Amino acid sequence: xxxxxxxxxxxxxxxxxxxxxxxxxxxxxxxxxxxxxxxxxxxxxxxxxxxxxxxxxxxxxxxxxxxxxxxxxxxxxxxxxxxxxxxxxxxxxxxxxxxxxxxxxxxxxxxxxxxxxxxxxxxxxxxxxxxxxxxxxxxxxxxxxxxxxxxxxxxxxxxxxxxxxxxxxxxxxxxxxxxxxxxxxxxxxxxxxxxxxxxxxxxxxxxxxxxxxxxxxxxxxxxxxxxxxxxxxxxxxxxxxxxxxxxxxxxxxxxxxxxxxxxxxxxxxxxxxxxxxxxxxxxxxxxxxxxxxxxxxxxxxxxxxxxxxxxxxxxxxxxxxxxxxxxxxxxxxxxxxxxxxxxxxxxxxxxxxxxxxxxxxxxxxxxxxxxxxxxx
Amino acid sequence: xxxxxxxxxxxxxxxxxxxxxxxxxxxxxxxxxxxxxxxxxxxxxxxxxxxxxxxxxxxxxxxxxxxxxxxxxxxxxxxxxxxxxxxxxxxxxxxxxxxxxxxxxxxxxxxxxxxxxxxxxxxxxxxxxxxxxxxxxxxxxxxxxxxxxxxxxxxxxxxxxxxxxxxxxxxxxxxxxxxxxxxxxxxxxxxxxxxxxxxxxxxxxxxxxxxxxxxxxxxxxxxxxxxxxxxxxxxxxxxxxxxxxxxxxxxxxxxxxxxxxxxxxxxxxxxxxxxxxxxxxxxxxxxxxxxxxxxxxxxxxxxxxxxxxxxxxxxxxxxxxxxxxxxxxxxxxxxxxxxxxxxxxxxxxxxxxxxxxxxxxxxxxxxxxxxxxxxx
Numbered sequence: 001x002x003x004x005x006x007x008x009x010x011x012x013x014x015x016x017x018x019x020x021x022x023x024x025x026x027x028x029x030x031x032x033x034x035x036x037x038x039x040x041x042x043x044x045x046x047x048x049x050x051x052x053x054x055x056x057x058x059x060x061x062x063x064x065x066x067x068x069x070x071x072x073x074x075x076x077x078x079x080x081x082x083x084x085x086x087x088x089x090x091x092x093x094x095x096x097x098x099x100x101x102x103x104x105x106x107x108x109x110x111x112x113x114x115x116x117x118x119x120x121x122x123x124x125x126x127x128x129x130x131x132x133x134x135x136x137x138x139x140x141x142x143x144x145x146x147x148x149x150x151x152x153x154x155x156x157x158x159x160x161x162x163x164x165x166x167x168x169x170x171x172x173x174x175x176x177x178x179x180x181x182x183x184x185x186x187x188x189x190x191x192x193x194x195x196x197x198x199x200x201x202x203x204x205x206x207x208x209x210x211x212x213x214x215x216x217x218x219x220x221x222x223x224x225x226x227x228x229x230x231x232x233x234x235x236x237x238x239x240x241x242x243x244x245x246x247x248x249x250x251x252x253x254x255x256x257x258x259x260x261x262x263x264x265x266x267x268x269x270x271x272x273x274x275x276x277x278x279x280x281x282x283x284x285x286x287x288x289x290x291x292x293x294x295x296x297x298x299x300x301x302x303x304x305x306x307x308x309x310x311x312x313x314x315x316x317x318x319x320x321x322x323x324x325x326x327x328x329x330x331x332x333x334x335x336x337x338x339x340x341x342x343x344x345x346x347x348x349x350x351x352x353x354x355x356x357x358x359x360x361x362x363x364x365x366x367x368x369x370x371x372x373x374x375x376x
Numbered sequence: 377x378x379x380x381x382x383x384x385x386x387x388x389x390x391x392x393x394x395x396x397x398x399x400x401x402x403x404x405x406x407x408x409x410x411x412x413x414x415x416x417x418x419x420x421x422x423x424x425x426x427x428x429x430x431x432x433x434x435x436x437x438x439x440x441x442x443x444x445x446x447x448x449x450x451x452x453x454x455x456x457x458x459x460x461x462x463x464x465x466x467x468x469x470x471x472x473x474x475x476x477x478x479x480x481x482x483x484x485x486x487x488x489x490x491x492x493x494x495x496x497x498x499x500x501x502x503x504x505x506x507x508x509x510x511x512x513x514x515x516x517x518x519x520x521x522x523x524x525x526x527x528x529x530x531x532x533x534x535x536x537x538x539x540x541x542x543x544x545x546x547x548x549x550x551x552x553x554x555x556x557x558x559x560x561x562x563x564x565x566x567x568x569x570x571x572x573x574x575x576x577x578x579x580x581x582x583x584x585x586x587x588x589x590x591x592x593x594x595x596x597x598x599x600x601x602x603x604x605x606x607x608x609x610x611x612x613x614x615x616x617x618x619x620x621x622x623x624x625x626x627x628x629x630x631x632x633x634x635x636x637x638x639x640x641x642x643x644x645x646x647x648x649x650x651x652x653x654x655x656x657x658x659x660x661x662x663x664x665x666x667x668x669x670x671x672x673x674x675x676x677x678x679x680x681x682x683x684x685x686x687x688x689x690x691x692x693x694x695x696x697x698x699x700x701x702x703x704x705x706x707x708x709x710x711x712x713x714x715x716x717x718x719x720x721x722x723x724x725x726x727x728x729x730x731x732x733x734x735x736x737x738x739x740x741x742x743x744x745x746x747x748x749x750x751x752x
Contacts, residue, residue, distance in 0.1 A: 182619065196597070228565075252661075261565075265568075
């Protein structure tokens with residue numbers, strides 16, 4: 001085995017789909033594109049494909065860099081690459097930007113062919129189930145009949161879980177990391193404050209801000225600041241920032257005083273420069289709506305009775321957004337169904353964001369699990 | 377003892393102060409008013425006075441109702457009144473609206489005598505220490521040399537704690553409920569998002585919105601929605617709202633869908649109708665700044681070495697804003713100083729807001745503690 005390295009330069013691609021898709025909401029999209037990337041090679045048996053599903057603000061750019069933008073490193077580059085836990089010497093890895101996204105796939109900022117203008121507010125609400133449908137079409141396009149692995153963290157993990165229910169015969173292993181079987185009232189509450197921040201920004205214009213040549217930056221900034229609070233544990237924030245003052249002394253005004261304020265403003269500002277507000281709204285809705293047990297009277301075991309995959313479920317002790325207790329609910333439903341399940345609760349201080357971190361125990365776990373998957 | 381009853385009709389008063397006050401920031405306010413209410417009678421020995429300090433959005437209207445507004449019940453009416461745990465048949469209770477407030481005391485919306493216009497952005501940042509100074513002047517005004525009790529919950533509890541350090545000889549007992557010795561980075565982070573929501577509202581006008589005849593309602597609304605998330609426990613929110621839908625089915629749009637959304641929007645709307653944005657900003661700063669240990673190298677025991685009062689410290693198991701662990705830090709510093717301390721951790725599901733609730737164990741604890749206080 002060579003020492004782990006980055007996959008290096010990668011090329012984003014687009015797949016065009018002309019077959020209309022009926023969404024869970026009842027709305028239909030006639031034509032759409034999905035931006036995706038692939039790393040490694042699909043083997044002759046076509047049994048080594050790994051689909052990586054993204055969470056809130058990530059994209060199809062999962063690993064590597066772009067030839068014209070070496071600073072733009074894929075969001076899970078620490079995990080995926082040659083010799084890395086998700087070893088691209090062995091697996092064919094697919095990253096995809098979800099429908100409704102803002103990184104190249106058809107979304108609210110795309111031109112609506114029926115109007116000739118950006119979709120804006122008219123872009124439908126999309127759900128985890130819808131995303132999995134479109135991901136299956138991308139699999140068809142790539143001639144992948146069955147994924148060795150579908151994996152993701154947070155909202156990405158919900159998609160991996162949904163794959164085992166929507167397409168039980170097309171997935172061998174699901175890696176469900178830092179997930180919850182559905183959002184709690186508190187989770188929804190945070191999403192709702194973020195949505196209201198965006199929707200009450202005067203520059204939102206009811207979602208049709210493109211025509212006004214503005215962006216609801218204030219709202220996006222607040223949404224992101226709030227998001228960051230929920231991504232980090234209380235302890236991680238205390239460790240990283242504590243009560244440290246930016247300039248050493250209190251100023252008794254409303255400029256940045258504490259380091260944590262500086263961090264949040266920076267993260268908010270940066271996010272508001274590139275993320276689409278309508279996409280943000282829809283992704284939070286997809287989170288709120290995800291609840292596979294709902295149509296089984298709240299019984300997650302029944303919802304997962306269709307599943308055939310083997311599972312690795314991973315949670316992180318300090319994650320208060322989706323705590324280990326929520327992963328154990330998933331675990332219980334899988335065990336109840338006598339499925340092949342491994343579960344790990346990683347003692348990590350970083351909170352929800354731990355799934356993105358380079359934690360040796362976590363990464364070695366993923367490596368060990370994947371190395372046991374048989375491929376031709 | 378009669379059955380507990382409301383104190384009934386109460387009358388708010390104002391005290392005028394012409395002696396300038398130098399604030400912790402270095403700013404000076406030459407003249408100011410404090411709105412206050414009193415219930416019960418100051419006894420001849422003047423040893424039965426109880427000062428109630430308010431938290432974020434409350435006021436001097438602690439108990440009872442107004443003759444012209446019977447629906448406006450004091451915020452701690454369940455605790456304070458004839459025969460109640462804080463028994464106004466026995467104690468002389470004083471409620472005060474803090475300097476910088478928006479319920480009658482001099483604050484940012486008051487007219488600045490030097491300009492003839494509302495203070496707005498020019499109103500100084502006020503601190504817990506400043507509030508305690510002004511409360512002591514109110515005590516002088518009421519001819520209260522020494523309080524039997526200074527009490528409060530949350531930010532109000534920080535004032536009670538500060539009293540024991542600023543005026544150790546003027547307080548016999550401090551009731552420190554649902555408090556923290558200082559904010560964590562996460563606490564500050566929530567405050568900062570709330571502040572940014574207000575300050576980036578185009579109707580804020582740098583704090584001088586009064587002149588524009590507008591109010592930064594959007595910002596206030598978001599700040600309050602966010603606040604409510606931190607006041608309730610995850611479990612309480614799950615119990616109260618869960619994933620219940622307002623209209624029984626998903627709508628696939630951005631109207632209110634989940635009950636929790638409806639609750640938050642209602643609370644936010646209501647708050648934005650009456651609360652002053654500049655006051656909100658300053659109160660969150662007072663929270664951020666409170667850190668009595670800071671000038672003792674982070675040693676809370678040393679900070680409290682001046683204290684002479686007896687203490688009742690109360691925390692609530694489900695409070696994740698100021699968790700029991702934070703109250704135990706206060707407890708430890710008091711015990712280290714060999715002070716007379718009682719501590720109770722109430723097993724209550726409501727989260728931080730538990731200090732406002734009518735919980736029998738909590739209320740009986742307060743009753744028992746106060747009944748042991750000797751008065752002439």
